[in-house]
Amino acid sequence: MTIRELTAADLGRIVEIDRSEHVTKKYVYDHGTLRAIAVDIEAPRWSPAYGARETERLAQKLDGGGVFLGAFDDERLVGVGVLAGHFIGHSANQLEVAFLHVSNGHRGRGIARRLLDELAERARRRGAEQLYISATETESAVGFYLAYGCELAERVDPELYALEPTDIHFTFALEPRP
Numbered sequence: 001m002t003i004r005e006l007t008a009a010d011l012g013r014i015v016e017i018d019r020s021e022h023v024t025k026k027y028v029y030d031h032g033t034l035r036a037i038a039v040d041i042e043a044p045r046w047s048p049a050y051g052a053r054e055t056e057r058l059a060q061k062l063d064g065g066g067v068f069l070g071a072f073d074d075e076r077l078v079g080v081g082v083l084a085g086h087f088i089g090h091s092a093n094q095l096e097v098a099f100l101h102v103s104n105g106h107r108g109r110g111i112a113r114r115l116l117d118e119l120a121e122r123a124r125r126r127g128a129e130q131l132y133i134s135a136t137e138t139e140s141a142v143g144f145y146l147a148y149g150c151e152l153a154e155r156v157d158p159e160l161y162a163l164e165p166t167d168i169h170f171t172f173a174l175e176p177r178p
Contacts, residue, residue, distance in 0.1 A: 001078070001111060003118055006068045008059050013070070015051035016077045018103040020044055025139035027168055029152070034142065034168065043138075054099070058082050061098040067122050071102070071111045078106040081115035083122055090155055093129040094171065100133075112144055124174045131172040134160040145170045 006013070023041040027034045046054075062068060064085030071079030082099035097119055102111045116131075123131055133150060134157070135141045150170035161169065 011055040079111040094132040095123040095128040133170040134167040
């Protein structure tokens, strides 16, 4: 598995990712804590219309120095990560992880961790002190970010919250490299 930087012209390839998943638990942020709720949801592959909307949204995130990474199994795209280019947060010291997905059948192999490690390193080099993540509320996403070491955001970004009010908002402290 290799990770390489892609260009804005490659954003349409995100539909190659099979995001399908059977979701049995999701989380709700409730007065400072996460509360689990049992669900039975079949999340399908992305539609071409979703892919087009996300491609447009992510192209804007690449403005200002954003990064689009792809994880490849040989030449097959199996994971993607996007780091937004503009600083956000109360102190303008955060960069947003705007997109992180691994294809069904390739999860649990450390691909998301490797993508997030590389996005964190890129953010660190740009002077960010934290990553900001607005994550889907599924058990798989929330569990991944908690296992990675992310913490619930003390201050929720109002624009990202308005876009996805059910998302779980995390930050990840970027320690400077010696």
